[in-house]
Amino acid sequence: MSTEVRHIAQKVSIDEQIVSLLQAKDKRALHLIYEHYAPVLINVILRVVRDKPMAEDVFQEALLKVWKNSHSYNAEKGSLFTWLTRVCRNAAIDKTRSKDFRQTEKSKTAVDLVSITGLSDREDVEHLYMHQLVDQLPVIQRKLIDLAYFQGYTQKEIAEKLDMPLGTVKTRIRLALKHLRSII
Amino acid sequence: MNIQEYIESGILETYLAGELDHEEMLAVDKMAAQHPEISEELTRLRESIVRYARVAHKEPGRRVLTHVLNAIEEEEKGEEKPAPGKPVGSTGNSNNPGIFSTWSMAATFLLLVSIGFNFYFFSELQNAEGLVKELAQEKTFLSERAKTTTQQLDYANLRIAHFLNGDNIHVRMDGSEISPSSFANVFWNRKTNAVFISVDNLPEPPHGHQYQLWAIKEGQPPIDAGIFDHNALVQELKVIRGEVRAFAVTLEKEGGTQYATVEKTYVKGFLKKS
Numbered sequence: 001m002s003t004e005v006r007h008i009a010q011k012v013s014i015d016e017q018i019v020s021l022l023q024a025k026d027k028r029a030l031h032l033i034y035e036h037y038a039p040v041l042i043n044v045i046l047r048v049v050r051d052k053p054m055a056e057d058v059f060q061e062a063l064l065k066v067w068k069n070s071h072s073y074n075a076e077k078g079s080l081f082t083w084l085t086r087v088c089r090n091a092a093i094d095k096t097r098s099k100d101f102r103q104t105e106k107s108k109t110a111v112d113l114v115s116i117t118g119l120s121d122r123e124d125v126e127h128l129y130m131h132q133l134v135d136q137l138p139v140i141q142r143k144l145i146d147l148a149y150f151q152g153y154t155q156k157e158i159a160e161k162l163d164m165p166l167g168t169v170k171t172r173i174r175l176a177l178k179h180l181r182s183i184i
Numbered sequence: 185m186n187i188q189e190y191i192e193s194g195i196l197e198t199y200l201a202g203e204l205d206h207e208e209m210l211a212v213d214k215m216a217a218q219h220p221e222i223s224e225e226l227t228r229l230r231e232s233i234v235r236y237a238r239v240a241h242k243e244p245g246r247r248v249l250t251h252v253l254n255a256i257e258e259e260e261k262g263e264e265k266p267a268p269g270k271p272v273g274s275t276g277n278s279n280n281p282g283i284f285s286t287w288s289m290a291a292t293f294l295l296l297v298s299i300g301f302n303f304y305f306f307s308e309l310q311n312a313e314g315l316v317k318e319l320a321q322e323k324t325f326l327s328e329r330a331k332t333t334t335q336q337l338d339y340a341n342l343r344i345a346h347f348l349n350g351d352n353i354h355v356r357m358d359g360s361e362i363s364p365s366s367f368a369n370v371f372w373n374r375k376t377n378a379v380f381i382s383v384d385n386l387p388e389p390p391h392g393h394q395y396q397l398w399a400i401k402e403g404q405p406p407i408d409a410g411i412f413d414h415n416a417l418v419q420e421l422k423v424i425r426g427e428v429r430a431f432a433v434t435l436e437k438e439g440g441t442q443y444a445t446v447e448k449t450y451v452k453g454f455l456k457k458s
Contacts (some may be wrong), residue, residue, distance in 0.1 A: 017303040024296040027253060028304050034249045039237035040230060042244050044202035056244050063252040079213040079229070086206055130239040148201045149233050150242045151218070155203065173201075174194045181232040184239065 015080040022070040029070070030063060036080065038158050039150065041088045046152030048092035049101065053153075055092075062091040133183045141176035185236055187219050196226055200233065210418050339417040343382050346371040346418070352380075356430050357453035363387060366450050370397070370431045372424065379421045381430075386450060389435060394451065396440045397421055400430040411440035430454045 014036050021029035038059070045055040045062070065087050088150050095101050137145075145162070147153040155173070160164045185193075198204055199212045216223035237243045269294050332436040346352055369382040381397055383392035390394060395414060398406035409419030409431065432452040 009292045012303060020296070020303055024293075024300040026297070026304075027256065027302070028250065030252060032307065036230070036246050038248075040200055040202065047202055053447075056248050059244060060248050060251050063248070064255060067252070067256055079216065079228075080208045081200075082206070082209040082213050083262040083398055085202055085209065088189055110200060114328070122371060130235075134236065135237050145233075145236065146242075148197075150237065152202075155198070155201075164255060170194045170198075174192075174197050177197055177232065179230055180236055181228060182230055184235045 018080060019073065019075060022066070022073070030067060033063070033084070034068065034083070037084060040081075042085055043149055043152050044085050044088045045080070047154070048089065048151075048152075049095055050152065054095065058092050058095050059088065059097075062088040065091060075112040092123075104183070130184060134180075136183055137179060139177070140177055141172070144173050144176045145180065187221055190215060190219075191222060191225050196222070196229060200226070200230055245353065249316075252295050265391045293376040335417075339382075339430070343369075346380055346382070349373070351375045353455060355455055357433060357451035358432055359385075359451055360449045362448070363450045366451050368433060370453065372428065372431075377423045377425050379424050380418060381410075381412055381421055381433075382418050383414060384413065386433070388415060392433055392438050393436045395433050395438060396436045396444070398432045398434065399424045399428045400432060401427055402429055406432065406444040406446075408442065411436070426457060 003115050005070075014032060016031045017030050018036075020030065021180065041062070042055050043060050045051065045058045049055050049058060069087070069172050073080070134142075143162070144158065148155065154162070155166060158164070158173075159169045162169070164172075190303075191454050195204075195212060199209060204212065212222075212226075216226055223274075295424050347354065349371070351374050353374060355370040355372065357368045359368060363386075366386050368384050368386060369381070371380040377381075379397065379399070382445045387396060394411050396411045397409040407424065409421070409424055412421060430452060432444070433450050434446065435448040435450060436445060
């Protein structure tokens with residue numbers, strides 16, 4: 001491939017790729033959304049429904065909506081993430097109004113949302129290596145990332161849970177992400 | 185507020201955590217649209233969260249995507265069946281848009297599909313390049329580690345061999361006041377009188393300096409037992425004969441010295457009285 005073409009290729013952001021694929025009704029758009037946004041969007045949903053399996057169901061519904069309403073996205077109005085977040089939030093709110101949700105809520109006792117991360121078939125060399133890198137993160141930083149980005153806790157809730165001032169939570173999350181970024 | 189302050193305010197992290205409301209998110213988008221640094225920062229932050237999710241197995245299961253794709257396919261199949269009484273692809277209708285419009289629609293469609301493919305392949309290429317880079321890094325990392333591990337193993341074996349050698353007198357040298365956490369071991373072979381040093385924990389010598397081992401006999405100035413390389417863990421030094429009472433290591437100028445700089449004694453150990 002010529003350097004010129006490669007240059008152009010690098011200039012096209014993931015968002016632009018996703019949007020043009022969506023507009024072309026190409027399902028690879030969904031693959032890319034999944035690849036680059038799934039965990040962050042699930043977290044958005046978790047903030048509303050507070051239940052991991054349910055959050056995944058809602059995400060599924062939201063992706064279908066994204067596919068069906070792809071024409072309603074307008075890049076001039078806001079970013080892809082903002083649009084995806086809105087679709088996911090709305091789907092989550094719809095869910096909380098459903099009978100299904102109320103029943104789950106009733107049967108749910110105080111379950112800690114910490115997920116047990118089992119071994120998967122992706123436990124290959126690359127993963128082991130990355131694991132070692134991630135293991136360098138101090139426990140508290142991992143905890144903060146976990147709560148804020150994978151368990152749908154707000155900064156205020158984290159402050160209460162960990163008994164830390166809100167300002168400190170904010171700074172520490174920022175530091176944790178900075179640290180994370182430097183290692184992976 | 186300047187851009188750096190904006191980035192450092194933590195708003196981007198809050199944005200990605202999904203904690204801002206829609207209007208606040210749009211405000212961030214506006215900033216990002218105006219300042220590429222902000223949008224780059226957002227992409228980098230998001231990608232590291234997503235990569236972390238992958239590594240820490242916090243990703244949602246693939247089944248979610250499979251379900252969505254299946255559902256879409258099912259719907260598409262349903263749509264393909266022509267609705268009764270509504271012929272598909274009829275061109276006889278004079279109300280239809282002109283032929284040019286049909287052609288341009290088709291052309292636009294093909295163009296979009298083609299653009300789509302391009303993006304897809306570009307993205308695949310980028311992914312592959314990323315993977316190659318990661319694998320190369322990993323390879324370097326692993327081979328470095330293998331090298332260090334082999335060295336450590338050789339060292340451990342050599343050290344054990346010296347410990348097990350019945351002809352060896354073992355002297356442990358402990359850290360002095362100037363370096364209390366230091367230690368090293370000397371093995372002195374009774375038969376050959378060869379002296380070996382095992383460098384265990386000595387601080388990195390300052391530039392232009394080297395450690396030197398001394399054998400100490402009663403009523404005599406310290407006897408030079410050889411300079412040694414701080415990085416090589418077990419080394420054979422000079423041959424020392426006679427009634428040695430102690431061994432000590434001093435820090436000296438590179439190349440060593442004839443007379444020990446006693447104030448710079450790092451470790452010292454006495455022989456057990458036999």
